[in-house]
Structure formats: C-alpha cells, structure tokens
Amino acid sequence: MPPEAQPAESNALLPVVPFLKIPEGADPYLEGSRCQNCGAVFIGERDNCSSCGARDQMETIQLSNKGELYVFSIVFRSFPGIEVPYVSAIVDLEGGGTVKGNLINVDPDPEKIQMGMPVELVYKTAPRKDAEGNEYLTYYFQPRS
Amino acid sequence: MSDVYIIGIDMIKFGRFPETSVPKLGATAAHMALDDAGVSIQDCQALYSGNLGQAAAMVGQRILAEIGQTGVPVVNCANACATGATAFREGWMSIKAGIYDMVLCVGTEQMGKGLLGGAGGGKGIPTEGLLGSGTMPAVFAEAGMEHQRKYGTTFEQFAKVSVKNHHHSTMNPKAMYQIETPLETVMGAEMISYPNTKLMCSVNVDGAAAAVICSEEKARELGKMDRAVKVRASVMSSDPYQERNLQMPDVNSCTQVAAKAAYEMAGIGPDDLDLVELHDCFATAEILHYGNLGLGKQEDAGRMIDEGETSLGGRIPVNVSGGLLSKGHPLGATGIANLYEVSTHLRNEAGERQVEGARFGLTHVIGLGSACAIHILEKAS
Numbered sequence: 001m002p003p004e005a006q007p008a009e010s011n012a013l014l015p016v017v018p019f020l021k022i023p024e025g026a027d028p029y030l031e032g033s034r035c036q037n038c039g040a041v042f043i044g045e046r047d048n049c050s051s052c053g054a055r056d057q058m059e060t061i062q063l064s065n066k067g068e069l070y071v072f073s074i075v076f077r078s079f080p081g082i083e084v085p086y087v088s089a090i091v092d093l094e095g096g097g098t099v100k101g102n103l104i105n106v107d108p109d110p111e112k113i114q115m116g117m118p119v120e121l122v123y124k125t126a127p128r129k130d131a132e133g134n135e136y137l138t139y140y141f142q143p144r145s
Numbered sequence: 146m147s148d149v150y151i152i153g154i155d156m157i158k159f160g161r162f163p164e165t166s167v168p169k170l171g172a173t174a175a176h177m178a179l180d181d182a183g184v185s186i187q188d189c190q191a192l193y194s195g196n197l198g199q200a201a202a203m204v205g206q207r208i209l210a211e212i213g214q215t216g217v218p219v220v221n222c223a224n225a226c227a228t229g230a231t232a233f234r235e236g237w238m239s240i241k242a243g244i245y246d247m248v249l250c251v252g253t254e255q256m257g258k259g260l261l262g263g264a265g266g267g268k269g270i271p272t273e274g275l276l277g278s279g280t281m282p283a284v285f286a287e288a289g290m291e292h293q294r295k296y297g298t299t300f301e302q303f304a305k306v307s308v309k310n311h312h313h314s315t316m317n318p319k320a321m322y323q324i325e326t327p328l329e330t331v332m333g334a335e336m337i338s339y340p341n342t343k344l345m346c347s348v349n350v351d352g353a354a355a356a357v358i359c360s361e362e363k364a365r366e367l368g369k370m371d372r373a374v375k376v377r378a379s380v381m382s383s384d385p386y387q388e389r390n391l392q393m394p395d396v397n398s399c400t401q402v403a404a405k406a407a408y409e410m411a412g413i414g415p416d417d418l419d420l421v422e423l424h425d426c427f428a429t430a431e432i433l434h435y436g437n438l439g440l441g442k443q444e445d446a447g448r449m450i451d452e453g454e455t456s457l458g459g460r461i462p463v464n465v466s467g468g469l470l471s472k473g474h475p476l477g478a479t480g481i482a483n484l485y486e487v488s489t490h491l492r493n494e495a496g497e498r499q500v501e502g503a504r505f506g507l508t509h510v511i512g513l514g515s516a517c518a519i520h521i522l523e524k525a526s
Contacts, residue, residue, distance in 0.1 A: 014269065016269065016270065016272060016275065016276065017269075017272065017276065040386070040388070041388075042391065043391065043392065050386050050391075051386040070291070070294075070389070070393075071287045071290040071291045071294060071393075072287065072290060073278065073282075073283045073286035073287045073290060073338045073339055073340075073341075074336075074338065074339040075274070075278045075280070075282075075283050075337075075338045075339075076335070076336045076337060076338065076339070077260065077280075077282070077335070077336075077337045077338070078260070078273060078274050078278060078280060079260065079273055079274075079280070082273055082274035083274065084274070086274055086278075088277035088278040088283050088286075088287065088338075089277060090277075090287055090389065090392060090393050092389075098388065098389040098391075098392045098393065099392060100276060100277040100392045100393065101275075101276045101277050102274070102275060102276065102277055110300075110339055110340070115290065115293075115294045116294075126270060126275060127275075128270045128271070128275070129270065130269055130270050136269065136270055138275055138276070139276075
C-alpha cells in the first residue's frame with residue numbers, strides 16, 4: 001500500500017467513550033445493556049449482570065436521549081488545565097440507565113438548577129484532541145422544555 | 146474463639162513530613178504502639194501493614210527493616226481509604242482464628258497536596274470536566290446533593306459539620322490543625338465543588354498509626370487488662386448493587402450493610418454507643434452516615450447537626466478527634482488512627498476532649514469503590 005493512502009475514516013470523529021456509538025448515516029446514541037433475567041440496565045457492553053449475577057443474559061440496547069437530572073455538583077476547582085466552573089451531573093435516562101456528564105446551557109448557580117428537571121442529551125465535538133490530533137464526539141446534557 | 150483486645154495503640158501527630166519515608170513513619174508509630182503495650186517487636190507473631198501509595202513496595206517488610214526483622218509473616222494491604230482498617234481486621238481475624246496470640250497492625254501514608262480522583266485516563270482524551278467530574282470533592286458533593294434532594298439538607302447544615310470537627314480538633318494535639326472555623330468562614334471559603342468548600346474537604350497529610358492486639362488469654366497473662374480495649378465487632382462490606390452505583394459511587398449501602406452486621410456481632414445497638422469516629426472525608430459525607438450508622442433517622446441528620454447532637458457533650462459525639470476534616474486523612478493510616486481515638490476515650494485518657502464515662506465506641510471508614518469497615522470497641526471490664 002502506498003504510504004500516502006490514508007484511510008478515509010481518519011477524519012471521522014472518534015467516540016469519547018466506548019458506549020457512545022456513531023453509526024454511519026444515523027444519529028449518535030449511547031449504548032447500554034439490559035439483563036434479560038432481572039431487567040437491570042447498565043451503560044455500555046457487559047457480559048454478566050452485577051445485580052443478579054446472571055451470565056450471558058445481556059441484551060444490547062439503545063439508551064434514551066431523554067432523562068431527568070438526579071443530582072449535580074458545580075465544580076469550581078479541578079485538575080490543572082480543566083476549564084471551570086462546570087456542572088457535573090448524574091442523569092437517569094428514560095427507560096433505564098444512569099449516566100454522568102456535564103450539564104450545559106444552565107447558569108452554574110445552585111439556585112438555577114433543579115434536581116428532577118427534564119434534560120436531554122446533545123452530541124458535540126469535544127474541545128480537546130488526543131496526542132495524535134484526533135477529534136472526538138462527546139455528549140452533554142442540557143435542559144429540556 | 147478468643148475475644149481480641151487492643152493492648153497498645155498510638156498515632157503520630159499528623160502533618161507534612163516530606164523529608165522522611167513511609168517505612169520510617171510506620172516504624173515510629175509501631176514503636177509508639179509497642180511502648181504503649183509494654184511489649185517488643187519480638188513478642189509479635191505477625192505484621193499486618195496498610196499503605197496505599199506504595200501498595201506494590203512491601204511497606205510492612207520495610208517497617209520491620211527499621212524496627213526488627215524477626216522473620217514473622219507480613220501481609221501488605223491496600224483497600225483505598227479502608228486500608229488501615231483492613232490491615233487491623235486481618236490481624237483481628239488471625240487472633241480470632243487462634244493462629245497467633247499477639248500481632249502488630251500498622252497503617253501508614255505519605256501524601257502530596259491537591260485533589261484526589263479524576264475521571265478518564267488511558268486511551269483517547271481525558272474526560273474530567275467533559276463527562277462530569279471524578280474528583281473526590283465532586284463525587285462526595287453529588288452524594289450530599291442526593292441527601293439534599295431526599296431530605297432537604299442544606300449547604301449551611303453541611304458546613305456546620307466542618308465547624309464542629311474543626312472545633313473538636315482544637316482539643317486534639319495530634320490533629321493537623323487546631324483552629325476554630327466559624328460558619329461564615331467555612332461557607333465563605335473557596336468553593337471547590339458545590340456544596341463542599343475548601344474547609345469542607347479533608348486534609349491530605351502524612352501520618353501513621355499502629356496497634357498491638359492479642360487474645361484475651363495473652364492480655365490476662367501479661368496483666369494488661371486494666372488499659373485493654375475489647376474489639377466487640379469487626380466487619381467489612383463492599384457496595385451491593387444499586388441502580389446508579391456504577392456511575393455514582395455509593396457510600397451509603399455498604400455502610401448500612403456493615404453497620405447492621407457490626408451491631409449484630411457486638412450485640413448492642415446504636416443507642417448504646419458513647420462516641421463515633423466516622424469517615425468525614427468531606428463534610429457532606431458525615432451527614433449521610435448519621436442515618437447509615439443508625440445514629441438517627443436519615444431525615445433528621447440536618448437537625449442533628451443544627452442542635453449539636455453530634456458535638457462533644459451532645460447526645461452522640463461524632464469525630465471528637467477533629468475527624469478527617471481537621472485531624473487529617475493519611476489514607477492508609479486513617480483506619481487505625483480512628484481506633485486510637487476511640488480507644489483513648491475508652492481508657493479515659495483523652496484529656497480536654499474526653500467523652501465522659503465512655504464505654505462503647507464505633508469506628509467507620511469507607512474506601513471508595515467501595516470498601517466499608519466498622520469496628521465496635523468496648524472498655525475492658
């Protein structure tokens with residue numbers, strides 16, 4: 001193969017985490033697993049159920065892009081180079097699954113953020129690249145009316 | 146099975162000692178505990194050593210290289226913030242099982258400054274600040290916000306935990322800090338992760354603590370019963386499945402599981418306790434554990450701190466040592482240092498901060514991820 005022949009997907013966005021799926025010609029989504037024995041829902045792929053211990057009973061599911069803010073913290077001090085403040089949020093998705101992420105398009109003010117409020121996932125290019133210069137697709141939560 | 150007694154226990158004053166080494170810190174505490182017991186390293190049949198930062202570096206053997214290489218078995222433990230308590234419990238089990246009749250348990254840590262935790266790492270891009278925060282202040286802030294959501298606990302009530310524990314530490318010469326922090330100072334300090342301000346985060350310090358434990362027969366033979374402390378319960382748990390705990394570490398259910406088992410093993414209930422040293426790695430965490438340990442109802446935790454029920458002189462004093470918030474939190478040493486605090490009260494040797502007439506005390510630590518260890522101690526009769 002000639003050295004100049006770069007694979008076409010080299011310009012494509014990579015998923016920020018393995019459970020963010022970027023299907024060709026369709027919208028990105030988060031993938032989860034549901035235990036067919038006890039119904040527990042997990043983020044991402046897994047082999048066994050940590051709720052009931054069942055083996056090989058996991059079915060792959062597409063998680064909802066809608067959910068409810070369970071709890072949050074407003075982070076004012078993080079590691080060097082991390083832009084603050086930001087809202088770290090735990091969101092319960094409709095139909096099962098709990099995800100952690102940044103809540104955007106809200107004031108970083110505890111009075112302005114209601115636990116229980118409806119939120120939705122949005123997918124954007126992450127503002128960071130890896131050492132090789134690859135770009136990543138990430139998800140955020142934002143308020144949903 | 147024999148009952149197990151603490152016959153010697155001590156801790157170094159917590160602080161920052163960058164010029165020394167982990168084994169030297171451990172050796173100092175080991176000598177103090179051996180002296181407190183009036184025995185020597187030659188009397189100990191095994192060493193159980195807890196350290197997190199150098200978990201792969203044979204810290205226990207290096208402690209013996211400082212104080213006496215007697216050839217005894219050494220077990221090195223790492224279990225996050227439950228590391229010291231895990232080492233102690235391994236020693237307790239060896240005596241309970243009748244394998245040994247006297248062992249030494251040491252917990253040691255040397256720490257840098259700054260935030261612990263953080264999400265991501267490995268391949269790809271760092272996810273800290275992109276997919277929320279994995280820093281410890283944020284994780285425990287979120288755990289506190291869950292309590293607020295369920296029971297209406299306020300920022301001010303969380304802050305009062307720090308006011309209390311910093312006040313307690315003014316009476317503890319072995320604490321990192323001895324300074325009063327009024328409510329407005331705590332609430333007005335730099336916000337790290339709402340609702341935890343800087344004064345609501347435990348202090349990263351260097352420290353070491355050690356205990357000599359033995360069988361009842363040995364304690365009687367050596368004539369040590371007058372200052373001995375009986376281990377009425379030693380329990381550990383990991384976090385049982387909860388629907389959110391893979392995204393949101395859960396310090397509640399493992400504490401509830403361990404507390405229930407500890408009260409059963411001790412044959413007493415929370416109302417029988419005279420003092421508690423619990424894992425206040427952040428001010429928010431202390432509030433959660435009032436309910437988790439059965440010191441009150443979950444919904445009453447805010448009221449308990451408002452009304453001073455958990456202050457020295459209150460119904461059930463909590464963290465009279467100053468707690469991790471003010472005494473400091475050297476990860477591997479914490480789980481033995483809290484046993485030292487409770488033992489000191491049961492021996493009626495706590496000076497200005499003495500809980501009068503203390504007979505039963507409970508210690509609790511959580512290693513996030515999670516390991517919970519609870520011990521219930523009783524004044525020997």
